[in-house]
Amino acid sequence: QEQLVESGGGLVQAGGSLRLSCVASGGTFSKYVTGWFRQAPGKDREFVASIFGNSDTTSYGDSVKGRFTISRDDAENTMILQMEKLKPEDTAIYYCGAGLRWPATRVNDYVYWGQGTQVTVSS
Numbered sequence: 001q002e003q004l005v006e007s008g009g010g011l012v013q014a015g016g017s018l019r020l021s022c023v024a025s026g027g028t029f030s031k032y033v034t035g036w037f038r039q040a041p042g043k044d045r046e047f048v049a050s051i052f053g054n055s056d057t058t059s060y061g062d063s064v065k066g067r068f069t070i071s072r073d074d075a076e077n078t079m080i081l082q083m084e085k086l087k088p089e090d091t092a093i094y095y096c097g098a099g100l101r102w103p104a105t106r107v108n109d110y111v112y113w114g115q116g117t118q119v120t121v122s123s
Contacts, residue, residue: 004114049070
């Protein structure tokens with residue numbers, strides 16, 4: 001069973017950057033499609049980005065294309081979300097997940113989830 005732990009969230013001003021990490025343990029990380037979702041108060045969980053393999057195949061939500069970059073290191077069981085040019089509307093709890101189906105843009109594509117990390121972007 002895969003366990004996922006996110007870190008790196010915090011408070012940042014609009015236009016700034018943050019780097020989120022997701023560290024996996026307990027399973028075979030390399031066999032999973034992994035991704036990031038976010039959930040703002042009162043809203044559904046929204047797809048941010050997903051990745052399969054060692055950064056070779058990626059998919060992004062429209063709202064983050066060109067600003068966020070997803071990557072992973074299977075040897076370190078780690079996935080990264082580099083967020084640039086942050087906007088107040090990026091404020092949410094960010095969750096990492098692991099699943100078995102590509103492109104893994106839906107919540108139901110994921111089997112395992114982390115506990116989330118809060119990102120707050122001030123205007």
